[in-house]
Amino acid sequence: MIETTQGTGIAAPISAVWDHVSDISRWAPLMPGMQSVEMIDADRSRWVLKVGVGGLVRTVKVEVTVDRWAGPDEVDFTYVLTSDPVKGSGTYRANTQGAGETAIELHVKVEGSGPMAPMWEAMGKPVLPQLAKAFAGALKGQIEAAGTVGLRHDIKPHSILDRLLFWLRRRLGLS
Numbered sequence: 001m002i003e004t005t006q007g008t009g010i011a012a013p014i015s016a017v018w019d020h021v022s023d024i025s026r027w028a029p030l031m032p033g034m035q036s037v038e039m040i041d042a043d044r045s046r047w048v049l050k051v052g053v054g055g056l057v058r059t060v061k062v063e064v065t066v067d068r069w070a071g072p073d074e075v076d077f078t079y080v081l082t083s084d085p086v087k088g089s090g091t092y093r094a095n096t097q098g099a100g101e102t103a104i105e106l107h108v109k110v111e112g113s114g115p116m117a118p119m120w121e122a123m124g125k126p127v128l129p130q131l132a133k134a135f136a137g138a139l140k141g142q143i144e145a146a147g148t149v150g151l152r153h154d155i156k157p158h159s160i161l162d163r164l165l166f167w168l169r170r171r172l173g174l175s
Contacts, residue, residue: 021075024066027142031135049062061082077090
């Protein structure tokens with residue numbers, strides 16, 4: 001078994017982070033190597049990933065299930081590779097770090113079985129933390145970018161209401 005824990009801070013309130021995290025289709029495409037995501041229902045999805053370990057690159061199909069949604073601060077999930085004897089689990093944890101700041105922590109565990117498991121785990125051990133770190137960074141970037149929409153000064157508002165809001169934001173120092 002191999003596992004990793006990766007954390008990051010997000011410049012957004014926990015409610016905004018949860019709005020994003022609670023919809024799998026918003027963040028699943030951020031997974032490194034993601035080729036496609038098929039939503040089965042709100043808790044289950046099928047992913048196709050291109051995964052490289054050492055010199056070997058493979059396409060794998062993964063069935064992901066969210067076992068527990070306990071928002072805005074906890075999610076537990078499990079997954080199974082459909083064509084390999086590999087399964088795993090993980091957690092998402094979030095907590096408020098002050099006004100408009102949220103700390104998140106992702107924990108992922110991979111368990112192989114069969115005669116090839118020791119070799120796959122040895123090859124995957126250095127790669128798993130890199131994948132989790134890249135995913136956490138992409139999630140942070142996507143959520144923070146979504147929080148800044150509409151606050152840029154280089155975009156000229158079109159409607160009277162937009163112009164008024166734009167003027168107020170500038171006067172109050174919010175943009």
